[in-house]
Amino acid sequence: MLTTDVGLGNQAILTKIDKLRELNVGTIVPLPQLIVVGDQSSGKSSVLESLTGFSFPRAAGLCTRYATQITCCRDLRKSVAISIIPRPDADESLKSQLLKFRFHSTEINNHELSEVFEAANKTMGLRMDANDDNAGVGAFSEDILKIEISGPEHAHLTVIDVPGIFRLPTPGLTTESDVVMVQNMVKSYMKNSRTIILAVIPCNVDIATQEILRLAEAADPEGVRTMGVLTKPDLATEKATQNMVLDLVLGKRNKLTLGYCIVKNRSADDNASTMSERHAAEKAFFMAPPWASVADRCGVTSLQARLRELLMDISKRELPHVRAEIEKLLHSCKLDITALGAPRADQGSQRLFLGKIASKFQGITQHALNGYYTGDPIFKSEPSLKLATRMMQLNESWSDLFLEKGHKRHFDPQWDDEEVVSSLHKNDQHPFKISLTKHPELSDIICTDEYDCPSPSEGPIIDHVKEVFKSSRGPEIGTFGGAILATVFEEQSEKWEPLALWHTSRVIALVHDYICQLLDKLCPDTQVKDQLWSTFLDEKLRDAYRHAMGHARFLLSIEREGRPTTFNHYLNANLQKKRKERMSKSFKDIAVPLDNDENDLYIPVEKIDEYVLNKDNAQQICDDIVDTLMSYYKVSRKRFVDTLCQQVLNHFLLDGDEGPLKVLSSESIMSLEPDQLEIIAGEDTASKRQRQNLAQEIERLEAAIKVLRA
Template identity: 60%
Template sequence: MAKQEAGLGNQSILTKIDKLRELNIGTSIPLPQLVVVGDQSSGKSSVLESLTGFAFPRGATLCTRYATQITCRRETWEGISVSIIPRPDADDDLKAELLAFRRNLLAFDNDDLALIFAEANEVMRIQEDIYDDNLGLRAFGQDILKIEISGPEQTHLTVIDVPGIFRVATPGLTTESDVIMVRNMVKSYMANQRTIILAVMPCNVDIATQEILKLAEEADPEGVRTMGVLTKPDLVNEKATQVAIMDLVLGKRNPLKLGYYVVKNRGADDSTSTISDRFTAERAFFMAPPWTAVAERCGIQALKASLRELLMTISKKEFPLVKADIEKDLQKCRTSLEAMGPSRSNQTSQRLFLGRIASNFQNITQHALNGHYSSDPLFDTIPELKLVTATIGLSETLSDIFWKRGHKRHFSSESRNEGSDETPFDYYTDIYPELDDVICPDIYVCPEPQEGRIEDHIKTIFKSSRGPEIGTFGGTILATAFKEQSEKWEALVLAYTSKSIVLVHTYIGKLLAAVCPDEQIRTQLWDTILFEKLQSGYRRALSHARFLLSLERNGTLSTFNHYFNSTLQKKRNERQATVFEGMRTDSDHGAYILLQDLAQMTIDKDNTQQVCEDIADSLESYYKVARERFVDSVCQQVVNHFLLDDKEGPVKVLSPDLILSLDDEKLDLIAGEDAISKHQRHTLEREAEALNEALKVLRGN
């Protein structure tokens, strides 16, 4: 009983795989199968007839013009069913016509089968002979003729027959392109890693030179799924040839792990014998030497039993993997269809499609600006989407470079920073040529501040522009010194802003590609509405950066920050401390200065030196206040506001409101489906439907 149940289970697996093949799943997912290949006139048709019990009608050539799937099933009733499995790229009308073709016979009848084959030939647009002058016909096709043979004596076996390889075209019937097409068709079936290759070759040729073996070796280099089938042994009379064949069958010079079998074909003039007659004649033939030495590998019954076991073994082994492949492909189809969105045949569906893209874009952007990177897996796969992290890092770099190198000359009191010139805001305009007329074209190299006493340079400025003041200095002198001391600010800020724009531009491009995988829609969306608005946003940021520069460097020097006065007093105290150092007296209780000495203290300086020192102290005090204020203003206003937070800024451009404002013409231009997209959607839907049906078959639904 257990053995019988196992047999039923095995038959169920084979039946399911046959149904998958009917759904054309085998075109995308390798299925376990037996494929018979060989040259024309190799005896391939006779082998198939003996294996399946199906004799192709005499005079019919269609069985050699396309792949033929022959399935034997054990049933209580007898019959033959002929149908067509359409090629994958058949359009809907042709597919319906091919699927509608189905013919049934209760028994084998040569004339009836010949008529059925002729009808199938007409449906598949196959040229039957050289007298067909219809230009719409072909010599070979990619549809599959399906033949099902049922009967109580049958055992489950499915064999795929492919056209025999030929090398010379027949004028009026085949062409050189047909030679190549058949060869490629045979190679495609052999390439399937779940296929057992039955390489059919006649005994009366040099096996080593057979092209079919070379093709099998290309597809199966290790020879683990190729079986040799030697035909026409009755035509071999030479002793040496018989020995060579024995060596092959015995495995003495056999690279094929599945080995060789020998079968005897029916004679060319034998048109009356039955299958039973031929089996009897074959057994009698192999009972004579030298075939008795390899009796277990001679005859169609031995071959059939071995093939049935092979097919069952590979089917049981690969069945779970086939199911996993189908689930994987179905998920890919669904993902692709989801990325395409719903059908966009009218303005409502088009607006809804783009609205979803815009909403997704803004949701992710909100997370990017808040640093909530765990909210979407895109942040892990696309590092450029971590926008706020990148801009904060850039702003810190600006602050650092301003502190170290933003001034033209070193102040007397500050420490020096060793190092070469820096390019803290490098970006490459060749990556985004569309930004050439927006951002600064040149990369700024920031040099070290100049050495030397800044008081000496201030003295030069003072002498060239002093007024009538006595013991003081006019505001223009401090403004002139500050403008010169801050002359690097413009290049640094414009380079920083340009780099920030590049970061934002990269972010928008990467995110748009992620939320809108359709390149055509993305390109139309970008070119039609986005880029012009992005350029406007970038220019507003640069314009505000220039406004802040002008305000800080060209306007009236002004501050209400108490830090300015405290720094100025500290600078003056430092200068006085130098004088105090020479007046102090050391004692056991510490150092001290007499009050009367302080009252009589004078510093030997001329008026110009004193004024220039006051200018230097005021300049350094004001510069530090202005520097901190300016850096914060640039980072907060130019980048944070104009590039990131402004509701009309670049990262806020693609919004649902923008999509709602589009007129019908622009909407259709951006989101309307062209013929290619419609075809792609249709193909994906058909593939998903077939894969879904395949899963139902595997689950037994």
């Protein structure tokens, strides 16, 4: 064995990587490593024996059924320690059993070693011969046998041996599934970008037929981390075969950046020679032609030096990246286990878990309703949760739309322009899109069709009022009955119903979407969230939305179907203003200029008499109806818009104690029955397993961080 020390700093790096592998970190973060792969009977075990100085048992079937990690360390005293690293998915019982397997000795013979390997195979539960009739026992294992060798002649080196590739199962011992399992195991080791692949190939076979090279090329297409190790050169007796091997070593037929090395195996019958005797025999063999021309790439000593160099290079280069990946993964695992919350095995923990969600929900919702968007960082990442802002945009745009198009027929153009000009188009009528069909559970409560409000019809409204008066007048003399005003008002306000119900539906959809979105953020556990909806929230929310829609319809019936009523002095002020405007316009029509000055007009007395006399009773009544209708419509529209926003939207949907935003509260969680708690917040088997897996992974990763920081 080569005795050159790798240096204390370098040895510390390699030791850290070995400890990370012991923690099974290599199953989740790729680690720098050397793996020895090859077809069965390729001489793989002999290469490992030459590299490590460890004599594997020669009995058939031993040390080929699982990955074997062999670590050589320099020490003044000789020792061998053998243990098992459990497979990643081992349950606690099996893991405890595997970890109990330990062997340590300073002197060991082949017979004793065979017994140790047999005991390891039994502990892993392997089927070693055709006489084993236990159908549940496998021939291969994903556990790792760890062998630590110390002695003064060793330098630090870790290599991993994986089972040899084979194509045909052995009846009674291996199956087709074992063939696939071994291939997948080998592939999983080879695909690691931090793995140096030692592909062992006998010199006396056609390289093109070697399965291992095909697998290596698939894992390392550029050939930058694969080294070929040619074995059994003493069996390459033909000149053509020897020349082919030399061409590979010299790079003439070589696709591998790391090239090829040649080592000589001990014969199958050689059980007595020592390691030093084998090295001497190998050295003498390669001094003879044709191998002397490539002596620097021949022999185990040359291979050891090259492998230590490669392992050290990749370890130094990749260790900072390994640490960064471990830290990132640890952070992610902690976030995932935090999202699961505390374990929920009893009523107290279940109620506390849901109570925290409800408390957080109410806190954020109060900020959303008050427009206090700096109160929680969620508003920065989820701007659609700014509920107060979105409600103001919806209400203002709807109010403007109601003002512009809410009446069926245009009033007097002067009256129309009076308010419309000052506020029309002040806001976009569609500030943002709200889908009314996004949530199927609302389809039987809200109006799911968009309402495109038509513009008021053109033409003087007085003509329509005259028709209604003719068909509906009563016995009144010189005036009109309240029924006529109610009739024309109900007709003039017929678009109020679709406008009000459409707007209420939009606000319900907005509130419901807010609740869904916020709950998604506060409760990432899909099962808990789904149970919370189906068991508790769904029907209560639907009831709240029904109340809101019902109250909107109630307000519509009060305003449109009842007797026109108001005690607002604004009605009389509007009515007098309209009468004054009508009279003023009529007088202007009969005014004449004084001294031909168009700006100085007067009305002759005889003209006034003509104006009064020419206006019949029916026309006067119809003018009064129009004036009253316009004045009352203004008062009613403003009252209805404000009442709908205040009562239906603000009270029933936003602020009321029975509103949808108050359904999920700490009080409601406290009122849940024990069976409801278990259904909603009880952990299922999958959640418990996920929590357990995350806890185990966090434990491994934290231990890995300690190793890296040491």
